Amino acid sequence: MIEFKLPSLGADMDRGKLLEWKVKPGEGVKRGQVVAVVDTSKAAVDVEIWQDGTMFEQLVPIGETVPVGTVIATLLQPGESSEQAASRKREAPAARPAPKPAAPAAAVAAPPPAPLAQRRPVSPAARRRAQELNIDIEKIAGTGPHGAVTVEDVEKGLARAAPAPMDRYAEMRKAIAAAMSRSKREIPHYYLSETIPMQRAAEWLARENEKRPVTERILMGAVQLKAVALALAKAPELNGFWLDGKFQAATGVHIGVAISIRQGGLIAPAIHDVDKKSLPELMRALSDLVSRARAGSLRSSEMSDPTITVTNLGEQGVEAVFGVIYPPQVALVGFGRLETRPWIESGALRAAPLVTASLSGDHRASDGIRGARFLAGLRERLQHPEEL
C-alpha cells in the first residue's frame, strides 16, 4: 500500500487545505499525475504523485486543513488487491498517524485540538441533522438546557465550519515573514556584485527577436536565467539545500523565479532543468509559469523543489538587488536594471548597456571566492549569447 502524504510545498508552507480530489477511489494514477488540489497561503497547488498505483482510500475530506506530511490518501501498488490492503489496514488500525509538522520553525501553529467534550445531552433531531451535514457533533457547543446540543447549534456550527474565504494577501504576508525571518536567523549571508556588459546579449537578442513573431519573442529575463543555469555547472555548491547541518547538492538545476503578484506578495516557483532547456523552451516555460503563478495555479513540484532562486528587480528601476535566501536553498541571484552607462573597454570610454548581477550566498555552504567565480562565469556566459 502506498501512503500518499501532503508534500512540502516550500519552507514557508507548513499546512494545506484540501480543495479537490482529482482522482476517485478505484481509478489508476500515473507517476507525475495531479491527484489533488490543495490551497496554501500562496496559491491553489496541484499536488502530484510520484508513483504509479490505484487510488484506494481518501483520508482527508474536502475543506479540511492538514499539516504537511499528513497521509491524505492510500493507494494500491500495481498488482496489489484491495483485500490485501484492507487486511493490512486491519493489522495496523492507525491508518492516519498523528502527522509531524515538517518544518520545526513553523510559525503558523496548527489549530489547538478541541477540548475533550464531556458527555452532554444531544437531541436526536440534532444528532440526525449533524449526520446529514456530516459534521462532528462532539465539536458543537450546546446552548440548550444543561448544555444540550440543539438543531440550531448544529446549523450554526456548520456555518462556522464552512470554509471562510481566505485573505490570501494576509496569509501570504505571514508565510513570507516566516520564511524570511528563518533565513535571516539561520543563514549567514554574504553578498557579492558584478557589473556585466550586456551589449552583445542585447544586440544578439534584438536580432533574434526580429526574426520571431511576437508570440515567440524572447525576453532578456529568459536569457539571464539560462546564463545562471549554465554558470552553476561550475559552482555546484550554490545549487542545492542546507539540510540536517550540511550542504546537499541538487541533481538538477531548478530555478525558482521570484514573481510578484499584482495584488501584492511574492512567490518563487521553479522552472525545472533550466540548463537543459533551449531558450525558446525556457521562454515558454517562464511565460506559462508567470501566468499560472498570477492566476494562483501551480504544481506541488514547482513549489517544493527550487534549488536556487533568481530575482529581477530591474524593471522596478533599481540598479541592484541583494536578496534574502529562501531556505533551505543556499543562494539567490539578483539582477538590476539594464541601462546604458559609461563603460571602459580596451582603454576607451563609451556608452554601453550594463546590468548589475548580485549573489547572496550561504556562507555555511560556500565561500566568497566560489561566489566570485560564479559571477565571473555568469558574466562570461552573457558575452556569448549565441551559445545559451
Place this chain on the structure above:
Amino acid sequence: MNETEIKTRVIAIIKSIAPEVEEGELRADRPLRDQIDLDSMDWLNVLVALHDKLHVDIPEADYGKLVTLDNLVGYLREKLAQRAA
C-alpha cells in the same frame, strides 16, 4: 476601425492583463508604464493580445515609439489603415 474603437479594444486588453486599472484614471497622453504596473512580460502579453485580436505584429524596434496610450492607438490606426489600403 476608427480611433475610438481601437482605443476601446486596447483598454480592454490592458485591463485583461492589469485588472486593477481604472479606465477613468488612465491618462492617454502620459506614459503607460508610469500609470500601470506593466513589466516586460505584461507588455509582451499586451502585444500578443494585439496580435491575436487586431492581427497587428509590432516589431521590437518600434517599442520606443509606444510610450503613451495615444501613441499606441495612433500606431495601430496607421498599421490597420496601411493594411486596408
